[in-house]
Amino acid sequence: MLIRILAVLLFAYLCWRWFRQREQRSEAARQPAQAGQLLPCRRCGTLVPEQEALQRDGQFYCSETHAQQEKEL
Numbered sequence: 776m777l778i779r780i781l782a783v784l785l786f787a788y789l790c791w792r793w794f795r796q797r798e799q800r801s802e803a804a805r806q807p808a809q810a811g812q813l814l815p816c817r818r819c820g821t822l823v824p825e826q827e828a829l830q831r832d833g834q835f836y837c838s839e840t841h842a843q844q845e846k847e848l
């Protein structure tokens with residue numbers, strides 16, 4: 776009887792450990808995407824997260840204004 780209880784507890788512990796490892800792994804995989812890469816604006820040099828940066832002709836800009844100003848010059 777005692778052995779059965781221990782077996783159930785061991786099984787529950789292993790499940791819990793497996794879940795925790797899986798959570799930690801998915802969190803680690805998510806973090807780099809959230810942080811993103813910082814790119815300098817070609818016009819003013821402000822660092823902008825990759826997702827928010829505007830791309831024009833292979834160059835990155837912090838805002839539409841700077842992208843247009845660079846084009847006019």
Ligand SMILES: [Zn+2]
Pocket residue numbers: 816817818819820821836837838841
């Ligand atoms: Zn700028």
